[in-house]
Amino acid sequence: MPKVCYTQPDGTERVVEAEVGDSVMQAAVRNGVPGILGQCGGSLSCATCHVFLDERHADDFPPVGEDEDDMLDVAATDRADNSRLSCQLVLAAGQEVHVTIPETQL
């Protein structure tokens, strides 16, 4: 099972076991991890699932897409080099991913 470690802005961590094919957003929302809203359910319409992806996983996912890029530019919390919309981070078997949640999504 893939695992995701979510770090809140205050430093608290929570590890969630996800299903293969779930996104980092879905795994958070389904397990009640605060700070990732994912209101649109993953259709790249809301940018409320912004995360900072640990640099060591940078090459483990497809690169930032055009819409994602546009939306990150104006995300509620300022974009960083490792910003992603977590609905675009789909988990594979055995993957372990670390992300940090920004201060605000709206």
Next chain:
Amino acid sequence: MSTGHLLVVGAGQAGAQLVSSARDLGWAGPVTLVGQEPHAPYSRPPLSKAVLRGQATVESLALRSPAFYRDQHVDLVLDERVTRLELSGTGSGTAVAASGRSWEFDRLALATGAEPRRLDLAGADLDGVVVLRDLADAEALARRLDVADLVVVGGGFIGLEVAATAAAAGVRVTVVEAGPSLMGRVVSPVTAELVRAAHQDAGVRVLTGARPLRFCGDRGSVAAVELADGTRLPAGLVLVGVGARPRDDLARAAGLRCDGGVVVDAFSRASDGHTLAVGDCADLPDPTPGSDRRLRLESVDNAVEQAKAAATTLVGDPRPYTGVPWFWSDQGSLKIQIAGLAHPDDEVVLRPGERPGRFTALRYRGDRLTAAECVNAPADFMVVRKALAQGRAVSRAEAADAGVPLKKLLA
């Protein structure tokens, strides 16, 4: 008081959010979430898209994992329809289901949602005249999408989403809208016309100002839709998407004030001052800062954000519900995103995109930006949502220059 039994009636997006937020904020007592469908709370937007394409399952739509309900000690009760409430007047009471099962509660929240309006026309009960609200509806619709001709009655979000999905699957689709333009209640005529053109380019026939008169059957199944002007549209399947009415009957019968929805204040409290109502079933003060109207909002955003605010009321630290409402609708190649609530007479500043099929219509009341209708322009949507939420001005004169990205105007 956050140690009593919280009963939430209605297991949709709002109900699921309310139990989650109540736990997050420290509600320590038992929590029961009762839903009338056989499924744990799931995401409804994909019903008109991925589910029709056979690309989603009840598991993939789940809003929370089974482990969530277990770990958070939420008693999830499915397939039970609450039909009667007895309220004590101090917040507590009893809820009784059609099955005879009942629950005593110390605090009640209604998240009963809305149900599709149906047309009172001859032939409306024919086989093949369907509505789309829940997963069972979507699965039934998906099974029938092998027809040659689909007629969609109603040119709103749901009708147009289904029209686009069906057309992409090779079905001949006609959309019949009674009003003068598509999505008339939610977007400007400018946006409506551009969206109409995109649907027509995708092969969908769009008739506005067209009124269905009756559904004609052949051996009990629908075969055609007859319009008021005499036009007869062949139809192996008819989707009626003409809006929804709030499910407020339970509340009304229990003596709570209802007026096209359960009437609540900014803290989501109904007229008894205790019972909460959230999501599609609630008639609420517009959460937009500075607005003094009342309305009902049928959206994921409202279900989630109102429920979060309502949870603060539950735990005795009430915060009013405020925010900029927003909506989205994916219609084939069109990603439509709307931030803010415009009045119908708000003016339109159109910003054509750098390529066809991409544009933003800004709505202004005088010099004040009230809303944006964005088509395939997610960055513009984000900018406007942020500007409205932070009360920042976007100059009308500058906004009219489509050569300058909107995000530059916020810098």
